[in-house]
Every structure is written in C-alpha cells, then in structure tokens.
Amino acid sequence: MAKRKHKKKAVAKEIALERIKYLFELADREYPTDPDRSDRYVSLARRIGMRYRVSVPPELKKRMCKSCSSFLTPGSNCRVRLKGGLLIVTCQKCGNIQRYLFSKKKKP
Template identity: 45%
Template structure:
C-alpha cells in the first residue's frame, strides 16, 4: 500500500468523524483533499469512499443526517441535502 492510499484512507476516517461531530465544513475539506491526492497519484478512491461522498458538494454523507437513502427497482438512490442523487445497483 502506498503512502497516498494510506493518506486517503485516513482522510476518510477523519471525514466520517467530523461529520459525526456535525462539523460538515471540515469533512468537506477532508473529502476534497482525498480527491486531490487520488487525482495527483492516479489512484481510484475506495468504493466505500465514493458511495458516501456527494459529487456535487463534496459532503461526506451520513444516512438520516444529511442524506436520504431509498431502494428502488434494482438500485439504491442516495440523495444529498444539496439535491444531488447517486444511484447504485444491487442484486
């Protein structure tokens, strides 16, 4: 595991903790920083990190707190407070 991957994982933990403490601005900064590191080192973000971040506003999503999760025919729809929706398939 490279240093960049370790840093991205650490930033994910920090973003999750900051969101739990209702510090959304700090969590956004952690998400933005992790994305910049991934782009710079040509890495893909971990799947869990991608699923729990909003592409539009960089918020770290917590279902029930700043995101709504709904199940529809064959996919999960996650709606952020900003209105952005992400759809992921499930079997």
C-alpha cells in the same frame, strides 16, 4: 533507471491510498461535531486521488457527493432509498442524485 522511477510511483500510489482512507476515517469521526471540516477532508482525499491517479475505493466513494464533495451520512445530510434493484442516494446539500446497482441476496 526506469525500474527505480516505476517503484517510486508505486510507493507514492500506496501512500496516497492510505492517506485517502485515513482522511475518510477523520471525516467520519469529525462529522458529528464539525460537518464543514469533514467536507474539507473529503475534498482533500478527492484531490489526492486525482493528483496521484488513484481511485477512491468503492465503499468510500459512496460516502461522498460527486458534485459538491461533501461527506454523506445517511439520515443526516443525505437520503437513501432502495428502488427496483437500485440504491438511490440524494445529497441534501446540492440535490445531486447518485444511483448504484445492488443485488438482492436471498437467504437460504
């Protein structure tokens, strides 16, 4: 009985991750015409992740603001700066600052 429940949870987590990725694709497509709708898609993706305890993939996590749950598009509603090994993303909507480490890869 326990194995069956464990399999159901694993399947639910896989479906939740697919839905999160799809919602981010929709948000990317809808942003030029309706930014509010893309913000809604991102907040839905965040809620799905919390509900099923699935983390949003790191490449998608950088596309959303942690404080206001808006879809971030560089040059449009967020500012991106590189400073001393850090990638600094500033949300223009709420002013939240997110810092990510990045490595400088040297070309041979």
